[in-house]
Amino acid sequence: MKTLYLECNMGAAGDMLMATLVELLDQPDEFVNEFNNLNIPNIKLIKEESTKCGIVGTHMRVMVNGEEEVSEDVNVQENNDLHEHEHEHTHDNEHDHDHSHGHHSHSSLSHIEEIINGLDIPAKVKKDAVNVYGLIGEAEAKAHNKSIKEIHFHEVGTMDAIADVVGVCMLIDKINPDRIMASPVHVGSGNVRCAHGILPVPAPATAYILREVPSYSGNIKGELCTPTGAALLKYFADDFDAMPIMKTQKIGYGMGNKDFPVANCIRAFLGEEEQKMDDVLELVCNIDDMTAEEIGFATEILMNNGALDVYTTNINMKKNRPGTMITCMCKNIDKEKFLKLIFKYTTTLGVREYICKRYGLTRNVKTIESSLGDISLKESYGYGISKEKLEYEDLARIAKEKNLSLKEIKKEILKEI
Incomplete structure (x- = not known):
């Protein structure tokens, strides 16, 4: 099974996700040309080499009106004084971040959808991009206690995020994995300066999007996971866990701008995941002195206690008596528990054990x-x-x-x- 695994030890942002995915292509420069030929208003994508902690990867610069947008991280000291960190682009810069370009125009979610649907990209990519932006809009609406129709996005950050979302959706479509997994997401710590003031990390919109997604903070000060990065992961990842057993064929490194003691990158692994196979037990007994109601009750008890499956088979027993064979499938670690339940809720005096190999789909x-x-x-x-x-x-x-x-x-x- 073709599996894409995203290692988010330094969070996730749209430009970094785009950079790590483009490294998985055989001809990444062709993608950049294709993207720029979409003519997204005021947007130009630049692919450049970047080195973090000695690791060489790719950084994708999204230029809006000829400038790369910047954002601020702010850390709170023990005396609660606010000290601004160097004003530079850390990860993907979102629509709700403070902007220094002097733009004050705003875009509604419907206008953003019009822009996306007007692009010359496959229908599936359009649908994915609109759905991802829908997650961002829903989170912003929740954070500001407004309806999604009332939410308006700052112009510069909107175009920057549209570029990130469309670019990642295009790359996922080109790579076309059977399954996408991601690690638990490092969100960073401290505070971030946004258009509405100074907010804790993760920002409210990011925190809302990452509901039910495994995430964690750490000692690194700054916003490591942005709303765009969170929405892309939430939408595309089938699961968030440790890297599965897979034969890796390609590895990509998507770099952020800032330097930390840890390499500021998202790492992508593309390869073939080994199919799932595990050992299961079949605990089997023959019954000829229980009513149908009693057998039904026993099978219900077994299922409610976590059996993988329970089923019955009509059989002929000694002296040609009609009987029922009960089969309880379970994990080896649960054998003692189910043996006790079978002896308690059936009339059997003996249980047979069979070890089976089970092959399953993910x-x-x-x-x-x-x-x-x-x-x-x-x-x-x-x-x-x-x-x-x-x-x-x-x-x-x-x-x-x-x-x-x-x-x-x-x-x-x-x-x-």
């Missing part, structure tokens, strides 16, 4: 929004295939609420995905 569950309500979508990847399935319990709940059939609900929701 699974992920995400929540999608629809006109009928939120619903879980199960995604599975591996062995060169991918599958999707809507969660039955959610379908059943909506069917009861809307007085519709499961078929009608599936048809409506699948049209919106």
Whole structure:
């Protein structure tokens, strides 16, 4: 399975994500030319070599009206006096950061969507870019306690972020991985100076986007994860965990501007992830003196206690008695627990154990929004295939609420995905 793993030990920002992904392409300069030919208003992308702590990588400069936008980090000292750090571009610079270029125009989310939809890029890339910006808009609305329609973005930061979002979405489409994983996200610490004042790190919008995403602070002062970086990771990453077992084929280094004791970069690994295989146990017993209700109750108890699966098989036992074979699948570490449950809730006097090899697809569950309500979508990847399935319990709940059939609900929701 083609897997992209993003190592975010120094946070995440749009320009850094774009830089690390462009290094995975065979011809990165062609991408820069293609991007600049999109003619995003007042935007030019420049790819340049950058070295951090002796590591050579790529830095992507997003020029707005011929200038690269800058932002400020502010640290609070013990006496609570505010001391400005050097005014320079650390990571991706967001729409809500303080700007020194003198621009005061603003853009609504609908105007941003118009810009994105007007670009000569694939429909899927447009959809991804609009959805990512939707996450940013939702977070800003939450931070300012306004509706998303009331949110307006500063002009310079808007164009900078549009470039980052569109660039990353284009690169993900070109790389086309089966699965995307990321490490837990380092958000930094201290404070950042924004258009609305001095805010704690992570900024409120970033913190909102990173809900349910593993993240952590540290000793490094500064904003390491920006709203754009957070939104891109939240949208594209299937999981946030340690790097899986994979055969790496390409490695990319996307550099930020600032220098820290630790290399200021995002590292990307692209390769083939080994398919999942693990040992499972089958605990089996034969029953000929329990009622159907008692067997059903026993299987329910086993499932509720974490069995991988429980199923029954009709069999003929000694003296030609009809019976039931109960099979409980579980992890080896849980064997003693399930042996006790089987002996407690069935009439068997003996249990057989079989060790099996189980090959499985990599699974992920995400929540999608629809006109009928939120619903879980199960995604599975591996062995060169991918599958999707809507969660039955959610379908059943909506069917009861809307007085519709499961078929009608599936048809409506699948049209919106």
